[in-house]
Structures are given as C-alpha cells and as structure tokens.
Amino acid sequence: MPFREVNSKMVEAQVIPGQRMYSQRGAMLAYRGEVSFTPSVTGGQGGVMGMIGRRVANEQTPLMTVEGSGTVMFGHGGHHIQVVNLQGETLYVEADRLLAFDGTLQQGTMFMGSQGGVMGMVRGQVTGQGLFTTTLKGHGAVAVMAHGGVIELPITPNRPVHVDPQAYVAHHGDVRNKLSTALGWRDMVGRGSGEAFQLELSGQGAVYVQASEEKL
Numbered sequence: 001m002p003f004r005e006v007n008s009k010m011v012e013a014q015v016i017p018g019q020r021m022y023s024q025r026g027a028m029l030a031y032r033g034e035v036s037f038t039p040s041v042t043g044g045q046g047g048v049m050g051m052i053g054r055r056v057a058n059e060q061t062p063l064m065t066v067e068g069s070g071t072v073m074f075g076h077g078g079h080h081i082q083v084v085n086l087q088g089e090t091l092y093v094e095a096d097r098l099l100a101f102d103g104t105l106q107q108g109t110m111f112m113g114s115q116g117g118v119m120g121m122v123r124g125q126v127t128g129q130g131l132f133t134t135t136l137k138g139h140g141a142v143a144v145m146a147h148g149g150v151i152e153l154p155i156t157p158n159r160p161v162h163v164d165p166q167a168y169v170a171h172h173g174d175v176r177n178k179l180s181t182a183l184g185w186r187d188m189v190g191r192g193s194g195e196a197f198q199l200e201l202s203g204q205g206a207v208y209v210q211a212s213e214e215k216l
Contacts, residue, residue, distance in 0.1 A: 003083045003100070003141050010075040011083060011143050013100060017069045023100035024076055025062040033070015040065045061095040065103075074100050079145040079216065082152075082208055086172065089205065090137040093144055093170035096216055102140030110135050144170055148211035160202035166213035173205015 003011040013021060015035050028037060040063040066072060075081065076099055084091055086105065110133055136142055144150075146169045153161050155175055165179070180198050201207050 012073045020103035021066045022063045025064045027074045027076045029073045029075050031072040035068035035070045038065045080149045082144045082150040084142045089172045091172040095134040097145050099143040099145050101142040105136040105138045105140045108135045146210035147214045150208050155205050162198045165199045167209050169208040169210050171207040175203040175205040177201045
C-alpha cells in the first residue's frame with residue numbers, strides 16, 4: 001500500500017479492499033471512495049497483549065484503522081513527512097512520529113538498552129525519547145513526521161554516521177547505535193561547542209535526520 005507524496009506535508013494512500021492500514025487519529029485530511037475510519041482499540045497490531053506492551057513502554061499513540069476502497073490524504077500539524085519503503089528491514093521510530101503505515105508491517109517495541117547497552121538507555125534519556133522505541137518490520141510503506149524537512153543518510157560498513165540526538169528521527173537496516181560524548185574542560189566552564197552528545201550509527205542501513213532540534 002504505497003504512499004504518494006502530494007507535497008512535503010501531505011501524502012496520499014491507496015486503500016485496497018481486503019487490506020488495512022493504520023494512521024494517527026485525526027490525520028485524515030480528505031478522501032475519495034468508500035473508506036471507513038475506525039478507532040483502533042488495541043493501538044495497532046498484536047492484540048491486547050501488544051497494546052499492554054506498548055502502554056507499559058510508553059509507546060502508545062492513538063491510532064485508527066483505515067479500510068475500504070479509495071484514496072486518502074494524510075497530514076498532521078503541518079509537520080514534514082518522510083515516506084520510508086521497507087523491503088524486509090526493521091524501522092526504528094518513536095510512536096508519536098508515525099503518521100500512517102501499511103497494515104502488513106509487523107509492529108513491536110524494543111528496549112533501547114538492547115542497542116547500545118547502557119549508553120543506549122542514556123541516549124533515550126538525553127533525547128527525551130524514553131527507554132523504548134517502536135519497530136515496524138516487513139515489506140510495506142511508513143509515513144513518518146518530522147520538523148523542518150528530512151534528509152536520508154546512508155550508513156555503510158566502516159563509515160558510521162554521527163547525528164545530533166535531538167535531530168534524529170528514525171533509522172532502518174542492520175544498524176547499531178550508541179551515544180558518544182565529547183565533554184571536555186571547555187564544557188565544564190561553559191565554553192563548549194554545544195555538541196556534547198552525538199549518536200553514532202554504524203552497520204548497513206540509513207538514518208533520517210530532521211532540519212531541526214525540536215521534538216514533535
């Protein structure tokens with residue numbers, strides 16, 4: 001169920017009979033055809049246990065199920081939108097950044113400490129994103145929201161990418177992430193560069209970086 005980018009802040013999705021998709025509640029802007037919008041009581045996939053897991057992990061965002069036949073335009077809050085097409089990879093993204101995604105994708109949550117160990121947990125605290133993140137895996141499309149536009153940076157072996165944790169949006173692929181620090185005596189006396197923490201991503205995949213250090 002691919003998305004067509006109408007402009008930088010709106011996407012259009014083709015809704016096909018027999019298939020479902022999920023979107024953030026209230027994100028529908030316009031539609032054509034016979035399409036229904038139903039609040040997703042479980043907040044996505046995985047049934048009640050999945051809902052409980054996401055609620056415990058604080059990765060619970062109100063979603064609605066979109067079904068029927070037609071086309072739907074989505075947007076939310078004037079945020080910029082990045083469409084990510086997954087070909088079997090796993091996308092790591094905060095739940096509140098999800099605008100809409102293909103219902104065939106497998107939804108889950110991941111403990112940040114499992115990627116980057118203790119520093120992964122510290123990263124969650126530094127960025128304000130908490131200790132868990134949402135994962136979407138499989139073949140399908142995801143529309144992600146960000147501030148001020150998004151750039152996709154490829155991550156290749158032996159060429160890690162360093163990102164300001166506040167500008168990080170999402171990443172996919174076989175990627176490890178860890179938080180590195182550059183604290184020195186200048187930071188201690190207030191003469192630092194203001195870039196004391198960086199998120200290092202290494203492996204094979206891509207990271208999405210927004211043109212702002214502002215959270216949604």
